[in-house]
Amino acid sequence: MEFAVSQILSGISLGGQYALIAIGYTMVYGILRLINFAHGDVFMIAGIMMIYMATTLPLYIAIPAMIICTVLLGFLIERAAYKPLRAAPRMSVMISAIGVSYLLQNLALYITGGQPKTYPRIPWISDTVTIFGARTYVVTLVTPFLVIALVVALTLLINHTKIGIAMRAVSKDFETSQLMGVKINTVISVTFIIGSFLAAVGSVLYFTNYPTVVPMSGAMPGLKAFVAAVFGGIGSIPGAVIGAFIIGICETLIKGTDYAIFSDAFTFALLIVILVAKPTGIFGEKTTDKV
Amino acid sequence: MSETILEINDLRVSYGGIEAVKGITLDVHKGKIVTLIGSNGAGKSTTLKAVAGLVKPQSGSIKFKGQELIGLSPDKIVKSGVVLVPEGRRVFPNLTVKENLKMGAYLRKDDLTEDFEYVYSLFPRLKEREWQLAGTLSGGEQQMLAVGRALMSKPELIMMDEPSLGLAPIVVKDIFKIIRTINEAGITVLLIEQNAFMALQNADWAYVLETGTIKTQREGLELLDDETIQEAYLGKTRE
Ligand SMILES: Nc1ncnc2c1ncn2[C@@H]1O[C@H](COP(=O)(O)OP(=O)(O)OP(=O)(O)O)[C@@H](O)[C@H]1O
Ligand SMILES: [Mg+2]
Numbered sequence: 001m002e003f004a005v006s007q008i009l010s011g012i013s014l015g016g017q018y019a020l021i022a023i024g025y026t027m028v029y030g031i032l033r034l035i036n037f038a039h040g041d042v043f044m045i046a047g048i049m050m051i052y053m054a055t056t057l058p059l060y061i062a063i064p065a066m067i068i069c070t071v072l073l074g075f076l077i078e079r080a081a082y083k084p085l086r087a088a089p090r091m092s093v094m095i096s097a098i099g100v101s102y103l104l105q106n107l108a109l110y111i112t113g114g115q116p117k118t119y120p121r122i123p124w125i126s127d128t129v130t131i132f133g134a135r136t137y138v139v140t141l142v143t144p145f146l147v148i149a150l151v152v153a154l155t156l157l158i159n160h161t162k163i164g165i166a167m168r169a170v171s172k173d174f175e176t177s178q179l180m181g182v183k184i185n186t187v188i189s190v191t192f193i194i195g196s197f198l199a200a201v202g203s204v205l206y207f208t209n210y211p212t213v214v215p216m217s218g219a220m221p222g223l224k225a226f227v228a229a230v231f232g233g234i235g236s237i238p239g240a241v242i243g244a245f246i247i248g249i250c251e252t253l254i255k256g257t258d259y260a261i262f263s264d265a266f267t268f269a270l271l272i273v274i275l276v277a278k279p280t281g282i283f284g285e286k287t288t289d290k291v
Numbered sequence: 292m293s294e295t296i297l298e299i300n301d302l303r304v305s306y307g308g309i310e311a312v313k314g315i316t317l318d319v320h321k322g323k324i325v326t327l328i329g330s331n332g333a334g335k336s337t338t339l340k341a342v343a344g345l346v347k348p349q350s351g352s353i354k355f356k357g358q359e360l361i362g363l364s365p366d367k368i369v370k371s372g373v374v375l376v377p378e379g380r381r382v383f384p385n386l387t388v389k390e391n392l393k394m395g396a397y398l399r400k401d402d403l404t405e406d407f408e409y410v411y412s413l414f415p416r417l418k419e420r421e422w423q424l425a426g427t428l429s430g431g432e433q434q435m436l437a438v439g440r441a442l443m444s445k446p447e448l449i450m451m452d453e454p455s456l457g458l459a460p461i462v463v464k465d466i467f468k469i470i471r472t473i474n475e476a477g478i479t480v481l482l483i484e485q486n487a488f489m490a491l492q493n494a495d496w497a498y499v500l501e502t503g504t505i506k507t508q509r510e511g512l513e514l515l516d517d518e519t520i521q522e523a524y525l526g527k528t529r530e
Contacts, residue, residue, distance in 0.1 A: 165390050166397065169383045176381040179343060181369040181398035181444070 015248025020202030024195025040222015074196025233284025384426025395443030
């Protein structure tokens with residue numbers, strides 16, 4: 001019983017962390033039809049920045065500073081690597097994204113010297129609590145609530161603010177949005193800023209649970225989050241969130257059985273199944289291609 | 292003669308080395324309805340896109356109330372009072388009718404209550420469908436929305452690219468009635484049409500565009516009586 005409770009709690013929590021990364025994939029795809037391969041690595045860099053900042057700064061400064069720097073990083077990546085390719089074929093932008101991904105991984109390798117780094121222990125959320133007899137970290141309990149609060153805030157932003165309406169308009173039609181006076185580049189930057197912000201918050205939650213950061217630390221969570229976004233229907237925010245929770249829970253439950261080594265394989269099998277059976281995902285639009 | 296609000300001079304636009312607009316010169320007078328007719332591929336849409344800042348001309352000038360528009364970004368052009376209703380309506384299908392109208396007023400910071408009322412008074416059907424997704428509107432309703440959306444920017448000059456395209460004759464009539472109403476409210480209209488008959492009947496002045504150059508210009512009704520025009524454009528539209 002305790003084991004089951006603890007597994008389900010961890011699964012929900014892991015799912016929430018994937019959700020925060022998945023939103024970045026799905027929003028960028030929604031607007032640019034680009035799979036931003038560098039997104040998982042931005043998440044990893046957020047972890048590394050936190051480690052270095054926490055050695056000199058108190059946490060209450062290090063955390064906001066890390067979040068701001070991650071947002072800045074996401075913004076700059078878009079401006080430097082994607083914006084100049086706005087008129088280029090989509091494949092060129094994808095390749096540029098892969099390039100940025102390797103660049104960030106190698107940058108991390110260079111900075112850390114290849115040594116695994118330990119994530120700082122954050123008071124309160126790193127504490128252990130006992131719930132229904134199961135011992136777990138506070139972060140495990142906090143994550144789902146924080147994720148839901150952020151998703152609600154994001155949904156309100158997208159549905160009710162001017163920039164939110166503009167984001168939805170731009171995702172359908174660049175040219176006509178321009179005719180309304182929308183600056184496309186501003187909207188795209190806002191999208192990257194939101195995605196990076198959520199990834200930065202996600203990194204705090206994730207690395208508190210898995211406190212070792214290496215240059216490849218973004219690859220797996222990034223990939224899982226990407227699968228979640230595809231599973232939910234890439235371009236759809238609720239889809240990405242639900243997909244992430246499903247993957248996080250299933251993965252953790254499998255990890256608790258004798259088939260633990262198949263937990264990653266499950267996620268990718270799911271990707272293949274969804275791509276074959278329903279390529280548009282749970283909430284995907286029928287027409288994925290833009291004119 | 293009233294003052295010229297839009298002045299296009301020797302405008303040239305190319306797409307990848309192929310010239311689509313080959314030195315067009317035209318004037319639009321304030322408060323008038325001016326139409327630009329011509330067969331497919333003549334360069335009509337390209338001309339309007341150049342005015343709206345969507346394509347960069349090779350050379351020439353586009354002056355709106357004396358201000359050069361070439362080189363300005365589309366948002367600056369909208370802000371200066373020029374708006375384009377694009378070919379094929381291009382409403383945002385995933386936005387509600389009301390949100391589409393809000394997008395039209397994207398650059399405005401003042402109160403929009405009166406503007407919504409004005410647009411809804413022109414198009415009562417949009418009011419009924421305020422919360423409907425624009426993608427589910429009929430073609431005629433979408434065209435009304437596209438025009439209403441453009442009006443939300445409070446333009447001085449509204450450019451319309453084939454507003455009657457693909458609409459039933461009775462709806463076409465409605466659209467032209469609206470164009471006149473808008474014009475009577477003081478907004479200058481620059482209209483592209485395939486439906487030359489309707490366009491010439493309603494326009495104060497007409498330009499005929501052929502393969503990137505202006506072939507003739509005359510008063511709308513006068514041109515309607517021109518035999519060569521009748522053969523070239525009116526025969527076609529009545530087929
Ligand atoms: N994006 C583009 N890239 C390349 N060529 C283009 C592009 N847009 C238009 N053209 C070409 O420019 C020429 C003029 O096109 P334009 O759309 O301005 O014509 P039009 O008069 O509006 O025609 P229609 O009545 O069919 O709408 C055409 O030969 C067209 O093929
Ligand atoms: Mg055209």
